[in-house]
Amino acid sequence: MALDDPFVLAGKSYRSRLIVGSGKYTSFEETRRATDAAGAEIITVAVRRVNITDPGKENLLDHLPLDRYTILPNTAGCYTAEDAIRTCRLAREAGIGTLVKLEVIGDEKTLFPDVAATIEAAKILVKEGFQVLPYVTDDPVACKHLEDVGCAAVMPLAAPIGSGLGIRNPYNLRIIVEQSRVPVIVDAGVGTASHASEALELGCDAVLMNTAIAGAKDPILMAEAMRLAVDAGRKAFLAGRIPAKLYATASSPVTGLLR
Amino acid sequence: MVNDEPRELAAGSTVADLVVTLGLGPRRIAVEVNRDVVPRSSYGATALHDGDAIEIIHFVGGG
Numbered sequence: 001m002a003l004d005d006p007f008v009l010a011g012k013s014y015r016s017r018l019i020v021g022s023g024k025y026t027s028f029e030e031t032r033r034a035t036d037a038a039g040a041e042i043i044t045v046a047v048r049r050v051n052i053t054d055p056g057k058e059n060l061l062d063h064l065p066l067d068r069y070t071i072l073p074n075t076a077g078c079y080t081a082e083d084a085i086r087t088c089r090l091a092r093e094a095g096i097g098t099l100v101k102l103e104v105i106g107d108e109k110t111l112f113p114d115v116a117a118t119i120e121a122a123k124i125l126v127k128e129g130f131q132v133l134p135y136v137t138d139d140p141v142a143c144k145h146l147e148d149v150g151c152a153a154v155m156p157l158a159a160p161i162g163s164g165l166g167i168r169n170p171y172n173l174r175i176i177v178e179q180s181r182v183p184v185i186v187d188a189g190v191g192t193a194s195h196a197s198e199a200l201e202l203g204c205d206a207v208l209m210n211t212a213i214a215g216a217k218d219p220i221l222m223a224e225a226m227r228l229a230v231d232a233g234r235k236a237f238l239a240g241r242i243p244a245k246l247y248a249t250a251s252s253p254v255t256g257l258l259r
Numbered sequence: 260m261v262n263d264e265p266r267e268l269a270a271g272s273t274v275a276d277l278v279v280t281l282g283l284g285p286r287r288i289a290v291e292v293n294r295d296v297v298p299r300s301s302y303g304a305t306a307l308h309d310g311d312a313i314e315i316i317h318f319v320g321g322g
Contacts, residue, residue: 021321021322022322023321023322025320044322045319045321046318046319046322047316047317047319048316048317049314050262050281050286050288050315050316050317052261052262052266052281052315053264055281055282055283056282059286059317059318060318060319061317061318071318074321074322076321076322086294090296090314091289091316091318092289093290093297093298093299094287094289094318095287096287161322162322209322211322
């Protein structure tokens with residue numbers, strides 16, 4: 001994507017509108033290669049206990065140069081506002097910045113967020129100086145509340161995490177895009193390249209995905225496909241698509257026909 | 260207790276001593292003692308006591 005169309009998030013400009021996760025890869029080397037092929041500049045990570053019986057083991061961050069990537073810690077696995085806040089405080093102390101992906105899960109089976117708890121946690125985290133990127137349902141009212149409490153972006157899901165179902169409610173996303181004064185990042189549910197394009201075509205500012213790339217048969221090739229899809233979708237959005245119509249409109253001149 | 264595993268430390272040990280003992284010095288980690296985050300700058304000044312619950316976290320792959 002051209003430099004004259006930066007993706008501005010929490011005061012920082014990025015060239016890439018594809019944010020990737022680092023989970024589910026078979027090796028750190030594969031994570032690095034896929035992230036590189038995706039052209040991503042922001043990569044999410046999870047916060048977990050150090051294995052103290054084998055603390056010298058290789059670490060993910062040994063493979064992701066911090067001068068090149070913005071590391072976005074998540075609160076995956078947190079089911080209460082309290083746990084999510086605790087996780088963010090720890091992540092910040094590890095010294096990788098104040099940007100956090102806030103997830104407060106409300107249901108184990110669907111991994112849908114607990115929206116009330118997410119808003120509650122966001123409010124506190126913003127007050128503590130975090131730049132909060134909340135995972136939320138594709139609900140315009142919830143997104144508005146999160147924006148109002150000071151979140152740096154809103155991240156509505158396209159479909160359940162890891163489902164690959166694609167954008168289930170493009171109309172809600174359009175409303176969210178229309179109303180939001182902060183970036184809208186589609187987070188979760190993307191399965192293939194056309195889903196990523198669709199998100200950008202709808203006017204979303206970026207897409208965040210993990211399983212769609214890491215779970216593909218060839219994650220490196222899929223990462224590249226996603227990079228191209230995000231670029232294509234963004235360009236199509238900027239170009240302004242034609243209105244959809246029920247009947248044909250001829251592309252060739254209707255005058256000067258042979259008689 | 261460190262990450263729910265019992266650990267014996269010399270009397271008067273600090274968070275800094277524990278981090279060195281575990282070989283975690285240069286790593287991107289964070290430490291909590293009894294649910295309070297310990298700022299990196301306070302590792303040397305934070306003494307550990309019998310029965311303290313210590314959590315040490317790092318970053319792993321995740322979405």
